[in-house]
Amino acid sequence: xxxxxxxxLRQVALRPVALRQEAMRRFRSNPAAVVSIILxxxxxxxxxxxxxxxxxxxxxxxxLHVATRPGLPQAHWFGTDxxxxxxxxxxxxxTRVSLAVGLVASAVSLLVGISYGAVAGYLGGRIDHxxxxxxxxxxxxxxxFFVIFITVTFGRNIYILFxxxxxxxxxxxxxxxxxxxxxxxxxxxIEAAVACGATxxxxxxxxxxxxxxxVVVVYATLSVPQVILFESFLSFLGLxxxxxxxxxxxxxxxxxxxxxxAPWILLIPGAFLALLMLCLNICGDGLxxxxxxxxx
Amino acid sequence: MARLAxxxxxxxxxxxxxxxxxxxxxxxTFFIMRAAPGGPFDxxxxxxxxxxxxxxxxxxxxxxxxxxxxxxMTSLAHGDFGPSFKYKDFTVTELIMQGFPxxxxxxxxxxxxxxxxxxxxGVIAAVCHNTVLDYAGMALAVxxxxxxxxxxxxxxxxxxxxxxxxxxxxxxxxxxxRHMVLPTIALALPPxxxxxxxxxxxxxxxxxxxxxxxxxxxxxxxxxxxxxxxLRPALMPVASYLVPAIAAVMTGSLVVESxxxxxxxxxxxxxGALNRDYTLVLGMVIIYSTLLIGMGLIVDxxxxxxxxxxxNRA
Numbered sequence: 001x002x003x004x005x006x007x008x009l010r011q012v013a014l015r016p017v018a019l020r021q022e023a024m025r026r027f028r029s030n031p032a033a034v035v036s037i038i039l040x041x042x043x044x045x046x047x048x049x050x051x052x053x054x055x056x057x058x059x060x061x062x063x064l065h066v067a068t069r070p071g072l073p074q075a076h077w078f079g080t081d082x083x084x085x086x087x088x089x090x091x092x093x094x095t096r097v098s099l100a101v102g103l104v105a106s107a108v109s110l111l112v113g114i115s116y117g118a119v120a121g122y123l124g125g126r127i128d129h130x131x132x133x134x135x136x137x138x139x140x141x142x143x144x145f146f147v148i149f150i151t152v153t154f155g156r157n158i159y160i161l162f163x164x165x166x167x168x169x170x171x172x173x174x175x176x177x178x179x180x181x182x183x184x185x186x187x188x189x190i191e192a193a194v195a196c197g198a199t200x201x202x203x204x205x206x207x208x209x210x211x212x213x214x215v216v217v218v219y220a221t222l223s224v225p226q227v228i229l230f231e232s233f234l235s236f237l238g239l240x241x242x243x244x245x246x247x248x249x250x251x252x253x254x255x256x257x258x259x260x261x262a263p264w265i266l267l268i269p270g271a272f273l274a275l276l277m278l279c280l281n282i283c284g285d286g287l288x289x290x291x292x293x294x295x296x
Numbered sequence: 297m298a299r300l301a302x303x304x305x306x307x308x309x310x311x312x313x314x315x316x317x318x319x320x321x322x323x324x325t326f327f328i329m330r331a332a333p334g335g336p337f338d339x340x341x342x343x344x345x346x347x348x349x350x351x352x353x354x355x356x357x358x359x360x361x362x363x364x365x366x367x368x369m370t371s372l373a374h375g376d377f378g379p380s381f382k383y384k385d386f387t388v389t390e391l392i393m394q395g396f397p398x399x400x401x402x403x404x405x406x407x408x409x410x411x412x413x414x415x416x417x418g419v420i421a422a423v424c425h426n427t428v429l430d431y432a433g434m435a436l437a438v439x440x441x442x443x444x445x446x447x448x449x450x451x452x453x454x455x456x457x458x459x460x461x462x463x464x465x466x467x468x469x470x471x472x473x474r475h476m477v478l479p480t481i482a483l484a485l486p487p488x489x490x491x492x493x494x495x496x497x498x499x500x501x502x503x504x505x506x507x508x509x510x511x512x513x514x515x516x517x518x519x520x521x522x523x524x525x526x527l528r529p530a531l532m533p534v535a536s537y538l539v540p541a542i543a544a545v546m547t548g549s550l551v552v553e554s555x556x557x558x559x560x561x562x563x564x565x566x567x568g569a570l571n572r573d574y575t576l577v578l579g580m581v582i583i584y585s586t587l588l589i590g591m592g593l594i595v596d597x598x599x600x601x602x603x604x605x606x607x608n609r610a
Contacts, residue, residue: 136317225442229444232444232446233444233446233547233551236446236551237550237551237554237566238566239566249446252446252447252450253446255450256446256450256555259450259453259454259458259465260458263454263458266447266450266451266454267451267454270447270450270451273444273447274439274442274443274444274447277441277442277443277444278438278439278442281438281441281442282438285438
């Protein structure tokens with residue numbers, strides 16, 4: 001027997017679809033995003049497991065094969081650089097460092113940006129005005145300077161790099177979170193919480209922050225490639241990661257000097273960097289569409 | 297008339313916040329720079345103490361920092377950026393005047409290129425929504441955003457300079473356009489792609505609105521609908537992206553100038569900070585921040601001119 005139309009309708013209505021499941025479904029139906037997330041996973045696995053399958057360490061100097069083309073016979077799959085270091089190992093190491101910087105610095109900026117934005121947006125009024133003014137002034141600084149100052153003043157080590165990039169990247173996050181918070185604050189459930197006598201701190205933690213998750217996830221994903229780009233930019237200028245450590249930026253800088261004689265020293269790390277940026281960007285865009293986050 | 301008066305008021309209120317912002321930026325830079333360890337006269341070999349103290353005295357570095365600050369601000373008010381600490385016999389003004397035209401030329405051509413190609417590409421993609429053209433264009437745009445300038449420029453040099461011998465890989469001759477081509481492309485591509493994406497999404501939004509449907513309904517051809525009704529509202533997000541775009545081009549020109557060996561002011565930024573060339577760094581910060589804040593002001597003014605809600609809010 002066929003189900004009467006009204007009953008069918010009721011059945012559909014009775015099966016609620018959680019927002020998260022709906023977002024997952026939308027994300028999965030975006031082929032570019034799915035492919036890029038698989039590629040990212042592949043790059044991560046390769047960058048961790050790849051070095052196990054080659055006889056060379058990241059600082060092994062193979063004097064017999066200096067600036068050799070990529071090729072199978074010597075097991076230098078990506079070739080070697082001017083000092084005979086294996087480019088496969090170094091590229092993967094650089095990828096690992098760049099990813100780590102991207103993740104950690106994004107996490108720092110997330111933490112600072114969310115707390116700053118949520119407080120400014122919730123309190124509003126004069127405090128909000130002042131806090132936004134501070135952000136405006138910091139964004140007026142050519143940001144590259146800010147980071148140069150910090151790295152030059154406190155010495156160039158990787159933790160300072162994390163901190164200084166994070167310190168710059170929080171600005172956008174704070175602005176976005178503030179905007180969202182201001183619109184959440186006008187909702188009735190906030191009014192209800194105020195009426196129940198909840199303190200501002202409790203309201204921000206219990207009612208505002210959980211509703212920010214969508215925006216935060218999207219912009220965190222989009223900020224990782226930006227941070228990676230910024231880190232490689234600094235490392236390229238010689239201000240970021242220092243020898244003997246490598247990142248994709250320092251590898252590209254090395255390669256740019258050997259362009260004519262050994263273009264693969266530039267092209268292979270460059271391709272890794274571009275691929276990583278591409279996949280992370282597509283992934284972030286896919287998440288934004290899936291979670292239906294508005295730009296403003 | 298009312299519009300002009302409102303515009304003037306708007307301009308003055310914006311200017312009243314822009315100038316203090318600039319002052320605060322200069323002040324912060326001044327003091328962070330002084331807080332950094334080391335000084336402009338530190339070298340491999342330490343100088344004899346007498347010479348050192350004479351040098352310090354000659355540049356006024358022997359006085360308390362706040363006096364140095366007041367002195368610097370006074371001379372700045374007279375339009376004097378002071379002498380460079382590292383490039384002896386040059387004032388900061390001279391150094392900037394030498395390099396700035398190159399940087400300005402590079403940057404403005406890049407911005408012009410990004411706008412003049414990015415906007416039409418975005419419009420075409422929006423009009424051909426969900427066709428192969430749209431998908432291909434947007435895939436290329438994502439790719440263009442993803443490839444950093446310092447990877448793109450050497451790769452372009454490799455292709456067009458070393459393999460094809462069409463253009464010089466690097467170097468500079470006054471007045472030579474051939475040397476500018478690759479750096480400009482590398483600099484323009486990321487903002488170009490971003491503008492194309494921005495234009496496409498806002499154009500799609502505009503094309504859905506009812507006044508566009510009306511325009512089509514009264515029989516206007518597509519070209520006129522786009523030019524007369526759709527383009528202006530669709531370009532609003534592009535206008536507000538202009539300031540970040542200029543910031544991106546300025547930052548990008550730091551690496552592009554050094555890779556391509558162009559004699560712009562980009563190299564002074566990093567070099568100056570590493571050398572503790574206080575006056576040069578401050579001069580650069582002032583130039584860059586003034587450019588950014590000034591452009592922000594111009595964009596705001598354009599907004600106020602187009603949108604009465606903006607100019608009456610202030």
